[in-house]
Amino acid sequence: MTMRRAIVALMAGSVLLSGCVVAALPVVAAAGIGKRTIDRQDRNKRKARADAAAPRAQAKLPSPGGAAAAAARPGPAAVPPEMQYLYGSGEAAAISLQAYRALWNFLRIEISYRRDKTKISSVVLSPGSTLASPKFDTCGKRPLAVVLDVDETSLLNLGFESYNARRGATYDPTRWARWEETGADKVVAVPGAADTLAAARSEGFAVIFNSNRSAATAGRTAAALEGAGLGPAVLGETLFLRGEGAPSGKDERRWRIAQKYCVVAMVGDQLGDFTDLFNLPDNNVLARRNMTSESLLAPLWGAGWFVLPNPVYGSALHGGIDDVFPKHKQWDDPDPAAPAPAPQK
Structure with a gap:
């Protein structure tokens, strides 16, 4: 009964806190460990045994275009x-x-x-x-x-x-x-x-x-x-x-x-x-x-x-180092061990 009251309290609090309903759900779910959790663990074990018994040839299907095509397929692009x-x-x-x-x-x-x-x-x-x-x-x-x-x-x-x-x-x-x-x-x-x-x-x-x-x-x-x-x-x-x-x-x-x-x-x-x-x-x-x-x-x-x-684009995107940073405001690292700055392009 104590556990059930705690769950109800958590659910009520999550409704009162706008935007926090979803965040509270994992807490409620974690508090409900019981028979359904044990059943799920048993199902997972049975599935793991079935996977281990499957033919090794089916463990990893080849890509539609073969290994070369998979290697040539580009990954996600970096957003500028x-x-x-x-x-x-x-x-x-x-x-x-x-x-x-x-x-x-x-x-x-x-x-x-x-x-x-x-x-x-x-x-x-x-x-x-x-x-x-x-x-x-x-x-x-x-x-x-x-x-x-x-x-x-x-x-x-x-x-x-x-x-x-x-x-x-x-x-x-x-x-x-x-x-x-x-x-x-x-x-x-x-x-x-x-x-x-x-x-x-x-x-x-x-x-x-x-x-x-x-x-x-x-x-x-x-x-x-x-x-x-x-x-x-x-x-x-x-x-x-x-x-x-x-x-x-x-x-x-x-x-x-x-x-x-x-x-x-x-x-x-x-x-x-x-x-x-x-x-x-x-x-x-x-x-x-x-x-x-x-x-x-x-x-x-x-x-x-x-x-x-x-x-991203437009007339604002202009200027070299000396245009954007006036010479009298430019700074050099006084540490003699610091790497030299890259040459201007």
Whole structure:
């Protein structure tokens, strides 16, 4: 009776502790040693005797293609650390949730509570702006909108990147085109995106996607977004994609969107999702970094511009040792027995 009460108490406690029901089950099972356990042990012994009596030739079946085929079959591929981070880590999920919560707080507190919304400024740089002299239009009577990039901002492309990870492949534009056509059901929403965009729509904000995906695959991109729970997207209305032969910059599309909507927030994983000025060819690594933190645009981060992590691909992945680590901040181990650093490539 004492043992039965202990089991009942364990089961009741496991229900009260959310998420711990499964963890408690092995404890309950271990407490129930009795006739069923003995019977299971007897069955195991009988099975072991039967296996020992089986013909030796059947003990190990050959692989379908023979020993050579088995040896040639590749083992599990190692996932690159940057993919482990973006697609697998709790840390990346937490940062995404954090960014989308910040977006929602900004929309609710900074925008929705403004009585006179005609005086709100767009966060799209006006044509003719420079980083030293940024210009923004006021909303007037245009409806308010949020503009988002698609890939690794709204959607995580698990299917495409899993192919690259399993095969050690690099980016191939022709493969990416095939992915746009066939991978609509192999994506998931970035953590926090679906709930935030649904809430934004409920508050009257238009949700618009601006992507460098091809306009020729607009139907599949719209299906991917809707299938991931990010809502409808209609080409030319709430979905803007790169036309055939058009450059990858987004300013022209942003300005078209800004003619109809007052864009009060933008979300992206690359600096080019906010302005093409960040990607001018003369911008070196240090200058580009300083443009975000030491320019007149710095106050926009978290207050109209919201960026998500992407260590897998894109314009952020540039720079040699001396670009990333200024010479006057580099350190050498003073231990004379320490191995010499590898030469720079």
